[in-house]
Amino acid sequence: MPKTKAYGQVVQSQKYEIADPRPSALIESLRSVGYKLSTAIADIVDNSIAADARNIWIRFKWAGAKSLISIIDDGRGMTESALVEAMRPGSISPIVERSQTDLGRFGLGLKTASFSQCRRLTVISRSKGCRAVTRVWDLDYVVRHDEWRLLRSGDELEEGVASFAKTETGTAVIWTHLDRIITQGENANDASAHNRFNDSIDQVRQHLAVIYHRFIEAGEVRIFINNNLVNGWNPYLENHKATYRAPDEIIPFGKSKIYFRGYVLPHKDMLTHEQYESAAGPLGWTAHQGFYVYRNRRLLVPGDWLGLGSPKPWIKAEHYNLARICLDISNDADNEWHLDVKKSMARPPALVKERLTELAENIRKRARSVFAHRGKYGARISPISEYERPWEAKTRQGYRIYKINRGHPAVSQAIQAAGTAAPDIESMLRILEETVPVQQIWLDIADQTQDVARPFIGTDYSVIRSDLRKIYIFLTKSGIDRNTALARLKAMEPYNHYTNLINEL
Ligand SMILES: Nc1ncnc2c1ncn2[C@@H]1O[C@H](COP(=O)(O)OP(=O)(O)OP(=O)(O)O)[C@@H](O)[C@H]1O
Ligand SMILES: [Mg+2]
Structure with missing residues (x-):
């Protein structure tokens, strides 16, 4: 019968060989899962939320090569044996069923996220009724001994223990030897390295604001970065009436x-x-x-x-x-x-x-x-039910074309008023339709060098008023009552942006 054995020991079996991962190689490879600083911190915050934390304090402390990042929570914490298990790469199998509130899946995040940013991970945790316990993964130590040697204590105790003075239970995750963030040889007085460090704080803040906005908005979790509360970013503008x-x-x-x-x-x-x-x-x-x-x-x-x-x-x-x-x-x-x-x-x-x-x-x-x-299209349907648009997008022989809507009151009024000159207006409209500068408009919008103007921007109100009056008279003469005519104007592009002027008619 094969026996369990220490790393490197050969097991005698006809059927198989044990091919344990080599700690020194695997622990370095685990660093390359592809995290950014912000996604790595989020993986640690996931664990805090899953442990029912109400407050999460993230601290970025700049001290050149001795800089430190810590993520401290007031969640339920871990007992000593749970902490050792948590530090094990692959602590829980991904196929194990999880509770509805667990944000984890792979039993890896704490380790992979931390190793992606630092060479030394210290976790200090205190669960109810227990004293604080500490475990440390030091990559250099593991590589040197080529064994999964999890250290029982670290130098970063101060940071973690001081924080637990505030809370009864909780966990501190402390990253030091931040070799992915701070290049070797950079010292505390290096202004450009310090600026980069500060920029990364902003990116982390923005990322967390997006990722946890539901928890933050519901008031379930408060996240602080260097003592500043992170506000959530809601993507949906739910309270805006035009959404x-x-x-x-x-x-x-x-x-x-x-x-x-x-x-x-x-x-x-x-x-x-x-x-x-x-x-x-x-x-x-x-x-x-x-x-x-x-x-x-x-x-x-x-x-x-x-x-x-x-x-x-x-x-x-x-x-x-x-x-x-x-x-x-x-x-x-x-x-x-x-x-x-x-x-x-x-x-x-x-x-x-x-x-x-x-x-x-x-x-x-x-x-x-x-x-x-623009504006109100699609968002709120007018009482007339459809907006009257001067331009219509159509298809001719498989190509997209843009036609001027002859039924738009401003257009039909002009054609009618032209009398015998109506065919001239028709040929002018055709010229306009056949030469819409689509490419130019497309490029201008794509370049975003200038915003496209709102209709009538910079136009004197007296001009808009006189145009409105003409159409209003045209509509009422055709037998439409005042209220319907006003409602139609309000649903007519581009006058829909000028309801105040319509109300003055
Ligand atoms: N802040 C914390 N408070 C309490 N327990 C924690 C904390 N962080 C980690 N743990 C415990 O350690 C275990 C391992 O965490 P780890 O992030 O490595 O894996 P996971 O969360 O289970 O899965 P995933 O790889 O998907 O993140 C967790 O399942 C949890 O039990
Ligand atoms: Mg996790």
């Missing part, structure tokens, strides 16, 4: 359900400068369009089309900027959603792709129409 929210959809999937909620955000014209800038999010409008996938309310993907789309997968394009779709999944379908160790990716299971594509297509269409038609 469109599609009816909720529930897609059954195996034992669980997927909750789909589509939003079309208001056109830029409907937002103040501050609202527009803040809703853009840390990565900007285009990067933040698409699906927001939440697993147990923790955001995995802050805007992505998830490889959906037919016949070709959708890519991010400016005219879908206003589409944001909230998708809630639970942790019992992690495998089917292809969850990765970093919790930064999810791909929908094949079975639900078609339905998701169908639902998202509706949101995309609406978002495109609001984006293209």
